[in-house]
Amino acid sequence: MDDRIMQIAARLRALREDSGHSVESLARATGMTAEACRQIESGQIDIGFSFLYKAAEFLHVDLTELLTGEPARLEGYAIVRKGEGLPIDRRRGFSYRNLAFRFKDRKIEPFLVTAPYETGAEATNIELNTHAGQEMDLVLSGSLKIQIGQHVEVLNEGDTVIYDSGLPHGMVAVDNMPCQFLAVVVRPS
Numbered sequence: 001m002d003d004r005i006m007q008i009a010a011r012l013r014a015l016r017e018d019s020g021h022s023v024e025s026l027a028r029a030t031g032m033t034a035e036a037c038r039q040i041e042s043g044q045i046d047i048g049f050s051f052l053y054k055a056a057e058f059l060h061v062d063l064t065e066l067l068t069g070e071p072a073r074l075e076g077y078a079i080v081r082k083g084e085g086l087p088i089d090r091r092r093g094f095s096y097r098n099l100a101f102r103f104k105d106r107k108i109e110p111f112l113v114t115a116p117y118e119t120g121a122e123a124t125n126i127e128l129n130t131h132a133g134q135e136m137d138l139v140l141s142g143s144l145k146i147q148i149g150q151h152v153e154v155l156n157e158g159d160t161v162i163y164d165s166g167l168p169h170g171m172v173a174v175d176n177m178p179c180q181f182l183a184v185v186v187r188p189s
Contacts, residue, residue, distance in 0.1 A: 006043040008052075011069055013041040015059045029058035031130070049088060049096060050129035053109070053185070057132065063109060064101040071104070078103040085112055093118075096183075109185040115144060115173040126152075128168035134186045135165040142179030146171040155181075 016026055023041070027034040030051050039045045056063040064072045067086060078100060085097030093116040100106050126147045137146070138160045145154050146161060148169045155161060163169060165185065173179035 005047060007069070008047060008067060009041050009043040011066060012047075012055060012059075015061055015066065016041070016055075019059055021059070026055065026058060030054040048129070049094075050131050052088070053131050057187075062104075063098070067098075068101075072100075072102055072106070073104055074102045075104050107187055109187070111183045111185070113181050113183050115142075115171060115179045115181070117142075117173040117176055117178050121172040122174040126170040126172055128170040130168055131165050131185070133165050133188045134162060135169070136160060136162040136182075136184045136186070137171070138182045138184075140180045140182060142173055142177050143175040144171050144179045144181060145174045 016023070023037050024034045026032075027037045030037070031054070032040075032051060036045070040047050040051065052066060053063060056066045059066070062072050064070065064086065067088065080099045080102070085099050086101035088096035088098060088111070095114040095116075097112040099110040099112055100108065122145050126145070128147065137144070137155070139155045139157050141157055143154055143156050145152065146169065148161075148163045149167045153161065154174060171179075
């Protein structure tokens, strides 16, 4: 398994143990089985983004700290230049770049996401996830097939959707090309 995944897994386990939570309580909070959480904490299986987001919320730590071991420190404002951002490559080739990882006490998590095009993906069931809060996705290039609950839509460049991210949702790139979009996750108040 990748060294970065092993480091995140070790931090996750240490944070959970330090906070006095059991594997079973982490499993309930993230919607995983206790066995899957044990495998994640030991680095045996890859760690999905939704799991990381839910685990950080449950453990009351900033997502940046869970991913890097360092807390966000900037206050007032933070700039992330083009091509930068904290990379999070955690879902079937999807590439996430956290655009606010340096900003302390943020209420949103903005990500530049690249969804790879996979032949036939638009004809198969979309993998669905949930997390607390709301989400807004703005397509920057390509086309994105998104499912929210039972509703399925295709978004093209310039299209935006906002939704309750507690509803099962997922997306795939369509039209024979990758899709890049800005995803802004708003935490519940």
